[in-house]
Amino acid sequence: MQHKAENQTIVQKKDNFSEWYGEILKRAEILDIRYPVKGVYVWYPYGYKVRNLVYGILRTLLDKEHEEVLFPLLIPKDELMKEKEHIKGFEDEVFWVTKGGSTDLDIPLALRPTSETAIYPVFIVWIRSHRDLPLRIYQIVNTFRYETKHTRPLIRLREITSFKEAHTAHATRADAEAQVKKAVALYKSFFDQLAVPYVITRRPEWDKFPGAEYSIPFDTLMPDGRTMQIGTIHLLGESFARTFDIKYEDENGSLKFVNQTCYGISERCVASVIAIHGDDHGLVLPPTVAPIQVVIVPIVFSRKAGRSNNGGEAVEEACVKVHEELKEAGIRASVDNSEDRPGAKYYRWEMKGVPLRIEIGPRDLKSNNCEFVRRDNTKRTHVPLSDVVPEVKRTLEGIQGDIHEAAKETLHANIYKSDGAGNNKREEKMEELRRKAEHGIVSLFLCDSERCGQELEDQLGVSVLGEAVYETEEEEKSEGKCVICSRKAKRVCVARAY
Numbered sequence: 351m352q353h354k355a356e357n358q359t360i361v362q363k364k365d366n367f368s369e370w371y372g373e374i375l376k377r378a379e380i381l382d383i384r385y386p387v388k389g390v391y392v393w394y395p396y397g398y399k400v401r402n403l404v405y406g407i408l409r410t411l412l413d414k415e416h417e418e419v420l421f422p423l424l425i426p427k428d429e430l431m432k433e434k435e436h437i438k439g440f441e442d443e444v445f446w447v448t449k450g451g452s453t454d455l456d457i458p459l460a461l462r463p464t465s466e467t468a469i470y471p472v473f474i475v476w477i478r479s480h481r482d483l484p485l486r487i488y489q490i491v492n493t494f495r496y497e498t499k500h501t502r503p504l505i506r507l508r509e510i511t512s513f514k515e516a517h518t519a520h521a522t523r524a525d526a527e528a529q530v531k532k533a534v535a536l537y538k539s540f541f542d543q544l545a546v547p548y549v550i551t552r553r554p555e556w557d558k559f560p561g562a563e564y565s566i567p568f569d570t571l572m573p574d575g576r577t578m579q580i581g582t583i584h585l586l587g588e589s590f591a592r593t594f595d596i597k598y599e600d601e602n603g604s605l606k607f608v609n610q611t612c613y614g615i616s617e618r619c620v621a622s623v624i625a626i627h628g629d630d631h632g633l634v635l636p637p638t639v640a641p642i643q644v645v646i647v648p649i650v651f652s653r654k655a656g657r658s659n660n661g662g663e664a665v666e667e668a669c670v671k672v673h674e675e676l677k678e679a680g681i682r683a684s685v686d687n688s689e690d691r692p693g694a695k696y697y698r699w700e701m702k703g704v705p706l707r708i709e710i711g712p713r714d715l716k717s718n719n720c721e722f723v724r725r726d727n728t729k730r731t732h733v734p735l736s737d738v739v740p741e742v743k744r745t746l747e748g749i750q751g752d753i754h755e756a757a758k759e760t761l762h763a764n765i766y767k768s769d770g771a772g773n774n775k776r777e778e779k780m781e782e783l784r785r786k787a788e789h790g791i792v793s794l795f796l797c798d799s800e801r802c803g804q805e806l807e808d809q810l811g812v813s814v815l816g817e818a819v820y821e822t823e824e825e826e827k828s829e830g831k832c833v834i835c836s837r838k839a840k841r842v843c844v845a846r847a848y
């Protein structure tokens with residue numbers, strides 16, 4: 351009863367995702383949005399724990415072939431301005447430091463919007479010979495972007511607190527392209543471990559990262575039918591190497607430009623976990639990133655009511671024992687010994703997304719059992735106390751797999767594949783595509799021209815994500831006619847995007 355009453359005020363996720371998302375960030379104590387600067391927020395301790403587990407997975411993947419570094423936040427204006435394409439893309443988004451105290455600085459300093467122009471001038475001195483290649487580094491830092499679109503916690507920030515940027519340099523273009531493939535595999539593994547499904551595309555020429563030859567974004571589908579870009583991989587080729595003059599000496603002693611890649615992920619990855627798995631009772635965390643994977647709740651009469659000796663001590667002992675066994679087995683477990691009623695405890699840990707709850711009461715003890723309650727599907731099972739550790743492991747794996755499958759199903763159910771046939775009238779066709787794009791991703795035929803792309807974006811109120819690559823390589827090779835100009839075209843994905 352208590353449980354219901356406390357729960358009532360939550361907005362339903364499917365009715366109003368945006369409001370639900372704001373409520374969850376607050377109630378599950380992920381992010382405090384009361385900081386008095388637009389687009390800048392505060393991590394709560396619990397949210398920061400989730401964040402650290404998520405980034406721990408990313409680090410483990412990166413550490414296999416990259417080395418971590420830390421570059422300065424401030425970038426001198428002349429360096430930032432060197433790469434023409436790059437600065438064209440970023441100049442409206444840069445925050446500037448122009449004064450030291452009351453003195454104007456000789457050279458204004460930019461707060462990094464991303465760190466190419468901080469890192470590459472140093473690559474010039476780090477890279478001398480072919481023996482220094484490949485060079486693969488990454489850092490996890492805050493970056494600043496003066497976003498003018500509607501800012502949103504974890505999604506569109508002016509201070510991105512957790513920007514993971516990797517930068518690599520190679521001897522040849524083939525090596526750099528191979529690195530792009532490796533980065534795709536790395537990001538796949540990362541998002542798979544978060545149980546977050548994605549589509550991988552190649553952005554159209556007219557919408558790639560400023561300074562890149564091509565860009566490969568990962569997009570996921572949010573519950574309101576809009577896509578969110580959760581990571582991007584760029585082949586930079588020689589463009590920055592030529593601008594900054596980054597050369598190496600090859601085996602024959604001749605000087606050559608390096609070939610580069612870079613790839614980035616922000617706390618949008620945390621936003622995607624929250625948005626995709628959460629429900630009307632709060633967070634649903636994948637066990638891989640749950641700060642508490644198992645919460646143990648003793649079912650005893652309230653001590654306040656003065657009836658603690660009603661089997662209470664034996665129950666508490668059993669809880670401690672289970673807790674010790676789980677910790678021993680490397681599982682993040684906790685006992686809720688607070689004075690609250692069980693209902694209040696359920697509410698709290700459901701809100702925080704704890705994947706599994708174990709209840710132990712006097713009646714369970716009589717039969718040497720406890721009860722498991724899964725956060726994702728609320729299923730209850732009786733488990734012998736002697737089997738708790740293996741059963742917890744099995745159940746957590748089950749939860750991880752099930753929420754991943756459910757999320758993938760939702761994504762794929764919301765990809766609409768429009769056929770190439772242009773039989774219906776153009777107006778009708780457009781109307782149909784617009785309707786489909788309200789719920790998810792539409793795959794259609796579009797030519798390479800920026801004009802057609804822009805016109806389609808305007809007409810449907812969507813963004814072009816790009817040509818579907820990697821995931822669906824075999825089936826998507828088909829060609830058709832551009833929905834705008836009818837010329838030869840490839841399949842691209844479009845959607846309303848964050």
Ligand code: 5CA
Nearest residue numbers: 464505506507515579580581582612613614616
């Ligand atoms: N230098 C390259 C790769 S390191 C770069 O900056 N790429 S990016 O602009 O595409 O950003 C990488 C990722 O950061 C994006 O895929 C997106 O998920 C995220 N991101 C970009 N801008 C913001 C923002 N304002 N708030 C939160 N996340 C952002």
Ligand code: ZN
Nearest residue numbers: 797802832835
């Ligand atoms: Zn066209």
